[in-house]
Amino acid sequence: MTVAVDAQPTTSRGRPRYEGGNIGTWVGFKQFVYLAEDAVLQHYRDRGNGPGRLFHETGAQLSFVEHAVRLPGPVFVDDEVWAEAVPVAGGAGAEDTFAVTLTVRRDGQTVPVLKGKVRVAFVAPHGLTGELAAELAGRVVADLADLRPALPGPADFRPGFRWTGTIPYPHCQFSDRMQHSGYVRDLEEVVHRYLAERGISIRRMLTERNWIPAVTRSQVRLLADAYLEEELHTVFSVDDIVKDVMFSGRMDCYVVRDGRIVHTATGSITHGYGVASGPDAGQVAVMDARTQAALLWDAS
Structure with missing residues (x-):
C-alpha cells in the first residue's frame, strides 16, 4: 500500500445532489456534509488508498467518525463547489483529522459556504487480511468504541x-x-x-x-x-x-x-x-x- 495520508492539501470540485434541493433551489445541510466527505475521500483516492482498495486489500474499513462544520453561505442546486481538505496534525492518534473548506463563485468572487473539521478512522471488525501502510499500522480498531477510553x-x-x-x-x-x-x-x-x-x-x-x-x-x-x-x-x-x-x-x-x-x-x-x-x-x-x-x- 502507498502512503495513506500526508500533509499536502487536496483540492477537488463537485456539485450537490439534486435530491438535496429541498428549499426552492437551496440545498439542505446534509449535502454540505456529503461534499465535505467527498473532499476527504479524494485525499485518500489520490494516494492510492480509496476505501474500496483499502478494504479489499487489507480488510480495513475507512469510516467517517465526526464532522463539525459551520455553514456561512448557501449552496444552490446548480452550483459548482470547490473543496479543499487539509490534514491537521495532532489530535487522536487513531484518527485522521482534516480541515475542510468549501467555496462557490458568486458574482466573480470566491465565497466560503462550509468551514470545519472532518475525522476518519479505520475499523476492522474481523481483523486485518493484508498489510497496511506504515501510517495506518497499529491504528486500526475493532469497534468505534475503541477510539475513546472505556x-x-x-x-x-x-x-x-x-x-x-x-x-x-x-x-x-x-x-x-x-x-x-x-x-x-x-x-x-x-x-x-x-x-x-x-x-x-x-x-x-x-x-x-x-x-x-x-x-x-x-x-x-x-x-x-x-x-x-x-x-x-x-x-x-x-x-x-x-x-x-x-x-x-x-x-x-x-x-x-x-x-x-x-x-x-x-x-x-x-x-x-x-x-x-x-x-x-x-x-x-x-x-x-x-x-x-x-x-x-x-x-x-
Missing part, C-alpha cells in the same frame, strides 16, 4: 423528545455498520419530527409564516458501532435560543444491546428560520415569543 454506559436515555426506529440498510456501510452519513440523515429527520411534536411543523411554519429552517452549524460524533436492524433510539431537544434568530439543539443516539444501553453517537445543530419566498426570500426571520416557547424542550 466509559460506563448510561443508565438511561437522557430527557428529551425520543424517536425510535430500526436502522435501515441504506444507512449502513460495509454491509452492517451504521455510517456517519446515516446519523446525519437521522439528525435531519429527528429535527423534523421534533418540530412537528412541538406544534410548529415545517409545513405549518411554511404555510402560516413563509418560514423554512436553515442550518448554520452541525456536528455529529460517532461513539460506538450500531448495526443493521438494531433499534436506534434518537433523543433530541432544543436547549438555547440565540439572539431571537437561531436555535441550537442536541442529538444523542442509543441502542440497547444485551440488556445494556450503548451510546452510539452524539451531535448538535444550529438552525435559523429564513423567509422561503417572495421579495424577502433568504432573509433571516426573527422568532416571536410563542415560537421560542414551542422550540424549547420542557422535560416536565
Whole structure:
C-alpha cells in the first residue's frame, strides 16, 4: 500500500445532489456534509488508498467518525463547489483529522459556504487480511468504541423528545455498520419530527409564516458501532435560543444491546428560520415569543 495520508492539501470540485434541493433551489445541510466527505475521500483516492482498495486489500474499513462544520453561505442546486481538505496534525492518534473548506463563485468572487473539521478512522471488525501502510499500522480498531477510553454506559436515555426506529440498510456501510452519513440523515429527520411534536411543523411554519429552517452549524460524533436492524433510539431537544434568530439543539443516539444501553453517537445543530419566498426570500426571520416557547424542550 502507498502512503495513506500526508500533509499536502487536496483540492477537488463537485456539485450537490439534486435530491438535496429541498428549499426552492437551496440545498439542505446534509449535502454540505456529503461534499465535505467527498473532499476527504479524494485525499485518500489520490494516494492510492480509496476505501474500496483499502478494504479489499487489507480488510480495513475507512469510516467517517465526526464532522463539525459551520455553514456561512448557501449552496444552490446548480452550483459548482470547490473543496479543499487539509490534514491537521495532532489530535487522536487513531484518527485522521482534516480541515475542510468549501467555496462557490458568486458574482466573480470566491465565497466560503462550509468551514470545519472532518475525522476518519479505520475499523476492522474481523481483523486485518493484508498489510497496511506504515501510517495506518497499529491504528486500526475493532469497534468505534475503541477510539475513546472505556466509559460506563448510561443508565438511561437522557430527557428529551425520543424517536425510535430500526436502522435501515441504506444507512449502513460495509454491509452492517451504521455510517456517519446515516446519523446525519437521522439528525435531519429527528429535527423534523421534533418540530412537528412541538406544534410548529415545517409545513405549518411554511404555510402560516413563509418560514423554512436553515442550518448554520452541525456536528455529529460517532461513539460506538450500531448495526443493521438494531433499534436506534434518537433523543433530541432544543436547549438555547440565540439572539431571537437561531436555535441550537442536541442529538444523542442509543441502542440497547444485551440488556445494556450503548451510546452510539452524539451531535448538535444550529438552525435559523429564513423567509422561503417572495421579495424577502433568504432573509433571516426573527422568532416571536410563542415560537421560542414551542422550540424549547420542557422535560416536565
